[in-house]
Amino acid sequence: MKIAWSGRSGWRGTRYVAVTAAIVFAGLAIVGALAAGYALAGFVIVVAAAALAMRASEESGRRPRPVIVPERAGDPLNALVAGLPDPVIALDGQGRVLAFNEPARTLAPALRQGEPFSLALRMPELIETIARAYARGKEQRVEYSVRVPIDRRFEAVVMPVKRQPSLSAPDLMLMTFHDLTPLRRVEEMRADFVANASHELRTPLAALSGFIETLQGSARDDAKARERFLAIMQEQARRMARLIDDLLSLSRIELNAHRRPDTPLDLVPIVRQVTDGLQTLARDRGVIVQVETASALTVPGDRDELVRVFENLVENALKYGAAGKRVDISLREVQSADGESEAQVGVRDYGPGIAPEHLPRLTERFYRVDVRESRAQGGTGLGLALVKHILNRHCGRLSIESAPGAGATFIVHLPTAGPRSTK
Ligand code: ADP
Secondary structure: OOOOOOOOHHHHHHHHHHHHHHHHHHHHHOOOOOOOOHHHHHHHHHHHHHHHHHHHHHHHHOOOOOOOOOOOOOOHHHHHOOOOOOOEEEEOOEEEEEEOOOOHHHOOOOOOOOOEEOOOOOOOOHHHHHHHHHHHHOEEEEEEOOOOOOOOOEEEEEEEEEEOOOOOOOOOEEEEEEHHHHHHHHHHHHHHHHHHHHHHHHHHHHHHHHHHHHHHHOOOOOHHHHHHHHHHHHHHHHHHHHHHHHHHHHHHHHHHOOOOOEEEEEEHHHHHHHHHOOOOHHHHHOEEEEEEEOOOOOEEEEEHHHHHHHHHHHHHHHHHHHHHEEEEEEEEEEEEOOOOOEEEEEEEOEEEEEEEHHHHHHHOOOOOHHHHHHOOOOOOHHHHHEEEEEEEHOEEEEEEEEEEOOOOEEEEEEEOOOOOOOO
16 A cells, blocks of 8 residues: 655645644743743744654655555456456566466466566476567467476467556566367367378278279289179278268267257167168178067167167177177166166177277277278278267267177167256
């Protein structure tokens, strides 16, 4: 708090002393306690002393005061900074911390009011940017990475502010920080996805153009080779079609991800339809499929998407678990831990099973335990990613239990209650 004496208030103080001294000394002279000459001399001395004291006090009020960093919650700068959702740090012209909010404290726990900013965030690129913003008087941005405790990328924006237009240099530097890590991760995932998708398409395409060249050249008049190559070409073309189909399905499901399907559907006939459709594949692989069902198991859902889920799971069990010669499908209704009722459909095979390190990654796009085997089985690497996205849209989930040599169980969990009304 600033306490100052203005010229007017100094004079007013001297006047009060003069009036009081005049009354006191006049009274003393009147009652004869003091001779008139002494009374007058006393009055002049007291008034002169008072005037000198006031002047000295006024001068000390004009002396430059030390900078006081506001610490009270009621301070407008603190209140403003505290109310912002992103990390914000306010510095003075010398780079000392004036104010910062909770998100900034999380970012730099060593921040202290009144201390140089560089003690809390020892990033040369940040310190340079602050100096540049101060020198140029213009907003400056910089991106930097933090490696500990986890790899993260930030953008810092430094905005120099003059709190009074008459100032020759900024007296406030406002720094805001944006966490770019999630954005960068999405960008990396998108780039990986495009690279994977083009690689997956390029392989059959290269095979196709290779065979076309052979058929135009050396195998032109070889009827037997032509027959064989055309069969391979047809398979490669089918593979490309499957991949494009899966890619389109994925993007369609992602587009509708926020809209939960609400048509009541009985899962029993859906699972029956899927197993009937895969009878030929089961016979070819020598696998017996057994379905153990409840009388009806109704969930809110999208029929085509749920057919796709069970097709993928049963087909995988037939393809990768064929060695076990048996696939069991079970449908039941259970109460989940939070008291909600859910439908569970388990697809169990008795094949080679899956090593634990692969389990968390199986639903990633293009992730396969064995790429060669997946391709040989006509796989695209997108089946389980599709399953995961469809179940997410249905507010459900997929759990996988497996151990090498012990087969695999893929369990679909779906809530039986419809979407809650938001009205
Ligand atoms: P793909 O098109 O390759 O079948 P998926 O996303 O459906 O792609 O499956 C991903 C990978 O998970 C498969 O390549 C396979 O390695 C593994 N997998 C899926 N189901 C099973 C299963 N029942 N038994 C063993 N491995 C499986």
